[in-house]
Amino acid sequence: MPAPRVRFAPAPTGYLHVGSARSALFNWLYARSTGGTFVLRIEDTNAELAKPEFYAAITDPLEWLGIDWDEGPYYQSERTQLYLDAIDRLLASGQAYHCDCSREAIDERNRAAKRSGYDGFCRDRGIDAGADTVVRFRTPDDGQTLVADLVRGDVLFENAELEDFVIRRSNGSPVFLVANAVDDADMGITHAVRGEDLLNTTPKVLLLWRALELGPEPTYAHLPLLVGADRKKLSKRKDSVALSDFRDEGFLPEAMVNYLALLGWSTGDDQEILSVDELIARFDLADVNKAPAFFDMTKLEHINGLYLRALTPSEFAARAMPYVTAADVPWAAADFDPARFEAFVPLIQEKVSKLSEVPGAVDFLFVADPPFDDASWEKVMVKGPQPAELLDGAAEVLADCEWSTDAVKDAVFAMGEGLGVNKSKTQAPVRVALTGRTVGPPLFDAIANHFTREETLRRIARARAAL
C-alpha cells in the first residue's frame, strides 16, 4: 500500500478556527504516523477569499502549533483554469448544462410544486452560455452514491435527493466542489479527512469525480464537529474560536495540540497527557469518535497549567517574556527588570494556568507602590485582627533580623504569636503591605530573596500610614 497523501484545505476567512486547527492536526498526525505526505491547499475559489492577507492568518497559527506541510500551500485561485477545463469537459459530454433560472423563478416553481432545490428546468433546454447563466451538473436520477467513511462506516445517499447543483457561477468562477475533485485527483490525495459539516457534499464530489473519470477515489474520514456550550457548531460570534486568541491568552502550543488531539480521539487507555511524538506514535483515524465534542476551556486551562509547570524556570521566563514586556502591562516599561523577573519565576510558576496571568502575579515587583486591592484591604486591615500592631511588630523585627527566608519567617511569626495571632492572620497584613493583595507568592521567600530590607520596611510603613 502506497504511503497516504492527505491534505488540509481551509478556506481563508481571516483567521484559523480551532475546529480547522483540529482538522489540520488530525491530518498531520495521520501523515506523520504513517510516513505519508501532508499537503496544504488554500481553497479560495471565491474571489472574496482570495486575499493575500488572509493566507498568513492560516499559515502562522499552523506554524505556531508545529504543524508543518510537505507540499504547498497550493492556491486554488491560481489553478482556476484546471477547474474550468473540467467543467468544459462535462459540458461537452452532456453531463453539465447551462442554466439561466433566477433564484426567484426557482423558488416560485418550488412553491407551486411544493418541493425544494433545483428542479432541473434547464436540463434539456439546450441554452448557450450568457451573461447570467450558470453551469449545473446533471446528477443521476436514480441509483445511490456510497461514501465509505473511516469514522462513520458506509453512508448511503440517494442520487435522486441530489439536485443539479451549480458548478460554475455566472461570473465564470468554478465552485469548490469541482476544485475539490480535480485537486484531490491531481494531488493524489488518498485520504480526505475533514469536518462532518462536509459529509453531505461528499456524494456531489464523488459524482463529479466519476463523471470526470478521475481515477481511484480517496477514502473519506469525517471528524465530529467541535461544539460550544450551546452544543452548536463553534461560532465566531459566541465562542472564542480564533487560534491566535489562544496564543495571545498564553496557551502553550504543545498544550493546545495535546488538548485538540483529545477532542474526538483518545488513546484507548488512561493516558491523556501526550507529547507530539507520543501522539504521532499512537494516533489512528480508526480510533476517532463519531459524536460532537464540547470545547472545554476549563480542561484546556488545566492541561496548559500542567505544561506550564513542567517547564524549567528559565524556559517559563522566556516564554512569559512577551507577556511581561507587552504594552498593557501594569507598570512603566522602564521599571521592568528581566533578571529580577526571571529570579522570581519559581515563586509564581505553579500558580498560573495561562501566561497572560503572569503580569498580574508579579506587578508589585515593578510597581513601587502597588495599589491596595479593596477586598484585601477590607478583609485584613479593617476586619482582620490587630493590623496596626502586626505591621508595627513586623517593622520592628524586620529592622534587624537576619535577611533569610527562615529568619524572616520565624521573626514575624514569633512576633504574631506574642500578640496571640496565628500564622495565617499574622502574615496577611505584611502580604497586603508588600503586594497590595491577600493572594500571592510565598511571602517570606519573596521578602528575603527578592526585596531589600529598606524596601520591605518602606512598604510596611506605607500600609501602616494608610490604616
Add this chain to the structure above:
RNA sequence: GCCCCGUUCGUCUAGUGGCCUAGGACGCCACCCUCUCAAGGUGGUAACACGGGUUCAAAUCCCGUACGGGGUACCA
C-alpha cells in the same frame, strides 16, 4: 419540510456480547499538606436517552421513538 450524522457521569472519554456492583480525566465537594492562593495527596458526588426485540447473557447487535447536531447558496 427533506436528506445525513449522532446519543456512556455536568464535560472529554474507556468500553467492540459475559472481565461492568461501568474505568480514567476535567469540574465540583470533603479532608490532608500549608504563611495566602495555587500546586500536590486522599476520598467522595455523578452516566449507559427511552421502548421493543435477538440471546443463557446487552452499554455493547437489530428495529422504533425521543432528543441533539449538520446540510439543504451562484460560502467552503
